[in-house]
Amino acid sequence: MKEYTTEQIRNVALVGHQGCGKTSLVEALLYNSGAITRLGRIEDGTTVSDWDDDERQRQISVSTSLIPIEFNDVKINVLDAPGFADFQGEVRNAIRVADSIVVVVDAVAGVEVGTELAWEYAKQFQQPIIVVISKLDRENANFERTLESLRASFTDHKFIPVMLPIGQQHDFKGVVNVLTQKAYYDAGADRADLPADMAAAVEDAHRELMEAAAEADDAYMEKYFSDGVISNDEIRDGMRKAARNHELNTVPVFVTSGTKNIGTYPVLEALIAYTSSPSVRRVGIHRGESTEIEYMMPPQSDDNPLAAYVFKTVNDRFVGTQSFVRLFSGVLRSDSRNWNNTKGEEERFGQLSTMRGKELIPLAILHAGDIGVVPKLQHTQTGDTIGDRDKNFTLVSPGFSEPLYSVALQPKTQQDATKIGSVLGILTQADPTLRWRNDPNTSQIVLEGMGEIHVQVALSRAEKLGLNVITEIPKVPYKETITRKADATYRHKKQSGGAGQFGEITLYIEPNPGAGFVYDTKVTGGAVTDQFLDSTNKGIQQVLPTGVIAGYPVVDVHVVVYDGKMHPVDSKDIAFQIAGREAFKEAFHEAGPVLQEPIMDVKITVPEAMMGDIMSDLNTRRGRVQGMDTTETGKSVVNAQIPLAEMLRYSNDLRSMTGGRGIYEMTFSHYDRVPSNIAEPIIKAYKPHGSSDE
Numbered sequence: 001m002k003e004y005t006t007e008q009i010r011n012v013a014l015v016g017h018q019g020c021g022k023t024s025l026v027e028a029l030l031y032n033s034g035a036i037t038r039l040g041r042i043e044d045g046t047t048v049s050d051w052d053d054d055e056r057q058r059q060i061s062v063s064t065s066l067i068p069i070e071f072n073d074v075k076i077n078v079l080d081a082p083g084f085a086d087f088q089g090e091v092r093n094a095i096r097v098a099d100s101i102v103v104v105v106d107a108v109a110g111v112e113v114g115t116e117l118a119w120e121y122a123k124q125f126q127q128p129i130i131v132v133i134s135k136l137d138r139e140n141a142n143f144e145r146t147l148e149s150l151r152a153s154f155t156d157h158k159f160i161p162v163m164l165p166i167g168q169q170h171d172f173k174g175v176v177n178v179l180t181q182k183a184y185y186d187a188g189a190d191r192a193d194l195p196a197d198m199a200a201a202v203e204d205a206h207r208e209l210m211e212a213a214a215e216a217d218d219a220y221m222e223k224y225f226s227d228g229v230i231s232n233d234e235i236r237d238g239m240r241k242a243a244r245n246h247e248l249n250t251v252p253v254f255v256t257s258g259t260k261n262i263g264t265y266p267v268l269e270a271l272i273a274y275t276s277s278p279s280v281r282r283v284g285i286h287r288g289e290s291t292e293i294e295y296m297m298p299p300q301s302d303d304n305p306l307a308a309y310v311f312k313t314v315n316d317r318f319v320g321t322q323s324f325v326r327l328f329s330g331v332l333r334s335d336s337r338n339w340n341n342t343k344g345e346e347e348r349f350g351q352l353s354t355m356r357g358k359e360l361i362p363l364a365i366l367h368a369g370d371i372g373v374v375p376k377l378q379h380t381q382t383g384d385t386i387g388d389r390d391k392n393f394t395l396v397s398p399g400f401s402e403p404l405y406s407v408a409l410q411p412k413t414q415q416d417a418t419k420i421g422s423v424l425g426i427l428t429q430a431d432p433t434l435r436w437r438n439d440p441n442t443s444q445i446v447l448e449g450m451g452e453i454h455v456q457v458a459l460s461r462a463e464k465l466g467l468n469v470i471t472e473i474p475k476v477p478y479k480e481t482i483t484r485k486a487d488a489t490y491r492h493k494k495q496s497g498g499a500g501q502f503g504e505i506t507l508y509i510e511p512n513p514g515a516g517f518v519y520d521t522k523v524t525g526g527a528v529t530d531q532f533l534d535s536t537n538k539g540i541q542q543v544l545p546t547g548v549i550a551g552y553p554v555v556d557v558h559v560v561v562y563d564g565k566m567h568p569v570d571s572k573d574i575a576f577q578i579a580g581r582e583a584f585k586e587a588f589h590e591a592g593p594v595l596q597e598p599i600m601d602v603k604i605t606v607p608e609a610m611m612g613d614i615m616s617d618l619n620t621r622r623g624r625v626q627g628m629d630t631t632e633t634g635k636s637v638v639n640a641q642i643p644l645a646e647m648l649r650y651s652n653d654l655r656s657m658t659g660g661r662g663i664y665e666m667t668f669s670h671y672d673r674v675p676s677n678i679a680e681p682i683i684k685a686y687k688p689h690g691s692s693d694e
């Protein structure tokens with residue numbers, strides 16, 4: 001691949017609802033640019049972008065692919081993001097590092113949940129948006145209706161068709177360029193005359209285009225007001241300005257079929273004309289430890305300080321780790337040493353390359369603004385900043401949602417047990433929406449992600465790294481506590497042969513809400529010495545992690561030891577440990593023990609018509625509705641508090657209840673008492689490990 005300097009580079013992220021046609025569109029663009037000689041198909045697993053085994057099997061994208069497209073002496077780095085809701089972390093990172101966003105919309109379905117989410121992220125990162133209405137060749141596809149659905153959903157944006165379709169559904173033949181008023185059949189490499197029956201529609205669209213272009217530039221606006229027209233060159237220039245400026249909310253609209261390769265040349269041209277070169281990018285940074293955002297102002301160039309953001313990491317058993325970097329300013333060279341600002345570590349950069357799907361293409365140098373791949377970094381993970389050592393800053397990374405779905409993992413073999421920590425570490429460092437932990441409450445290894453498919457894909461990667469596990473639904477991290485005061489006395493006495501053991505403890509326990517475990521002593525007259533009161537505490541502490549009634553940690557209990565007895569010879573540390581432990585357990589059983597469970601704050605967004613079903617389902621989940629709302633786009637939002645125990649597989653349930661049109665967020669709120677009808681079977685099922693008298 002030839003060397004591209006800053007002005008010859010474009011970075012665009014392709015985002016949208018699951019299956020709207022992003023990957024197929026990229027395939028068509030690659031084909032038109034001459035990079036491939038056959039159009040691959042999703043159904044055959046032959047597209048450049050969905051090359052991963054998981055993607056080919058599932059026929060969906062599961063991670064963002066970097067697809068550099070060389071066209072008219074420009075390199076367009078296309079980031080083909082997945083649409084499936086589980087992979088929103090990939091979408092956020094792609095949007096973060098691109099300079100323009102292409103939102104693809106299915107001409108049959110119109111605006112969908114995934115369209116709205118992608119839109120929201122693009123606005124959050126202040127990115128300009130271009131819309132491609134795709135799949136216009138499909139049965140029931142409708143250009144006008146899709147445009148209307150965009151206008152109704154994003155009312156503060158102007159949608160300006162730059163191309164109009166010639167025919168639709170099985171008749172979709174090509175597009176008309178609204179500016180030149182010429183027809184472009186098939187992919188659109190060659191121009192032809194405007195079909196006569198479209199003259200009026202094109203005339204209207206041309207007027208709209210002219211107005212939108214004029215609004216982007218004061219001089220054009222003045223001329224438009226006085227003369228009623230501006231020239232085609234001025235329209236072209238005005239629309240470029242409008243499309244590149246996110247504040248204007250002007251969205252150029254294109255129309256294509258990816259699989260039939262119709263209307264795609266104009267998109268390729270737009271990816272150059274309607275997007276900015278990376279030099280004009282303003283770059284958000286944090287200086288030192290500060291959380292304030294500062295900006296490195298444009299122009300960005302090779303001569304500015306080095307600032308690169310690692311937005312993706314791929315781990316391969318054979319080629320090792322590959323880090324994807326977006327270089328915002330400065331240059332990176334193969335075989336150089338660079339500084340990881342986030343980690344404070346030097347890294348040796350070997351052979352730089354770019355990746356086209358799975359193909360690695362070596363590069364000697366990356367100029368400011370480019371995207372490339374660095375192999376085998378030692379300390380670097382997704383989200384890190386590579387920068388000048390003496391400039392102490394990190395690049396702003398996008399925030400990520402809390403996990404929604406978790407599984408408990410059991411290593412299959414001893415060998416798996418020894419590597420489970422390191423493999424899960426590799427995966428979670430690569431993906432900021434994936435986490436793992438050793439849950440002390442349940443003694444389980446838990447992997448958390450955004451949904452079932454996300455977690456399955458992660459485990460299939462783990463398998464490729466040589467880790468095999470059995471998965472199960474994780475236990476709910478219940479806690480045990482008490483609801484009233486209770487007393488107990490326990491005497492431990494043992495006199496079988498040799499030296500005897502003797503210890504007696506009298507204590508009471510009482511609820512200590514929100515204040516944890518507290519141990520106090522009020523023994524008078526030296527009935528028990530300090531040494532043995534410490535032994536007693538030690539014995540009680542042993543009970544806390546695994547509880548008394550159901551095997552869960554004990555919380556919020558105040559223990560007061562107020563009496564006891566010693567024996568001149570047989571009192572021993574171990575005797576008082578046992579007495580303390582057993583007295584505590586006895587008192588605990590008498591003190592109205594209960595289970596507490598995590599309660600989650602949940603925000604569910606669904607189309608209005610489905611709200612009734614969602615609400616009655618929440619009733620069956622012990623949900624408490626806190627409030628309801630309607631979004632700007634007419635979706636219903638319900639905020640509720642729901643026990644975690646009822647939400648373990650909600651991502652699957654919500655998907656099937658709403659046909660994928662519902663989304664939710666979930667964060668931990670607090671612990672609350674488990675109702676007795678639900679606690680009872682959990683307590684009954686618990687079999688404590690026999691506690692011996694040693």
Ligand SMILES: Nc1nc2c(ncn2[C@@H]2O[C@H](COP(=O)(O)OP(=O)(O)OP(=O)(O)O)[C@@H](O)[C@H]2O)c(=O)[nH]1
Nearest residue numbers: 018019020021022023024060061083135257258259
């Ligand atoms: N008829 C028709 N089908 C299309 C078109 N584009 C994509 N498809 C089909 O729609 C399905 C999804 O296409 P993809 O290209 O994988 O869509 P995507 O947006 O990349 O999907 P995700 O990345 O999984 O969100 C596949 O079965 C494609 O063959 C199109 O323009 N016309």
Ligand SMILES: [Mg+2]
Nearest residue numbers: 022023061082
């Ligand atoms: Mg895709």
